[in-house]
Amino acid sequence: MKPPAREPLARARHSAIHLEVRDQYASTDPDFLEWRAGRRTFTPDNRAHWWEGWHDAVHAAVARGVSVRRARVVSEPLTEYVRWEYAYALTNVAAGEQVRWLPRRRAADLAVPAVDFWVFDGALVLFHHFSGDGVLTEREYVEDPTLATWCVEAFDTVWRRATPHEEYEPV
Template sequence: MKPPAREPLSRARRTAIHLEVRDQYASTDPDFLEWREGRRTFTPDNRADWWEGWHETVQAAVSRGVSVRRARVVSEPLTEYVRWEHAYAVTNIAAGEDVRWLPRRHAKDLAVPAVDFWVFDGELALFHHFSGDGVLTEREYVNDATLAAWCIAAFNSVWERATPHEEYKPV
């Protein structure tokens, strides 16, 4: 499998957008399992417990002037996994990402891809393909200006309606 989003983000010059549309990902993630057991280690106060290579990459990109935005389209009530993502988002924000949430019912009239994706600098798209149980099966990199533009338009339509993380109250 090709390298994850970290590599193209480390080369980004202007923008990186990420749209997530799934309600469940691989439930074997160790951080998720710890959270289910009541450990809530991902707060800004105990950064040493959660700061990873991804956070360093985001922070470096933001320091270079790259705008890093993440939007999640979610079903309500939230699945347990998405509740964990909401709690864990504090780490993304601490690294410099801007995160927003859009309840799926408010996206019914939007043209949104059925897969998660990234677009870097308006050019390179990275699609994440998952199995039904949320296991990542493929990362597909596509250099197609037309497809990237469509993804950007879809992302922006979600972004405009979505609620900033600090204001979104999970249902």
């Protein structure tokens, strides 16, 4: 499998945007399983438990002036997995990401790709392809200016309509 988003994020100069459109990802994630078992470890006061390489990469990018934004289109009521993502999002925010949430019912009139993607500096698109049960099967990097522009425009449309993490109340 090709390298993860961390590598292009390390090269980004201006922006990194990430759109997530799934309600379920691989349910074997150890952190998800801990959370599911009732161990709520994602609190600001126990940063040593959850700060990982991804958080370092985001923090470094933001420190050098890169805007890192993540938007999630979600079904309500939220799936158990997306409830965990909501709980875990405080780690993304702590690292410097801006996170927003858009209920799927408010996205019905939007033209949005049916797959999760990243766009780095408005040029490099990284599509994440998943199996039906949420396992990442492929990372597809595409350098196509027309496609990149469309993905950025789709993301920006979602972003404008979405609710900032700090204001979103899960249903």
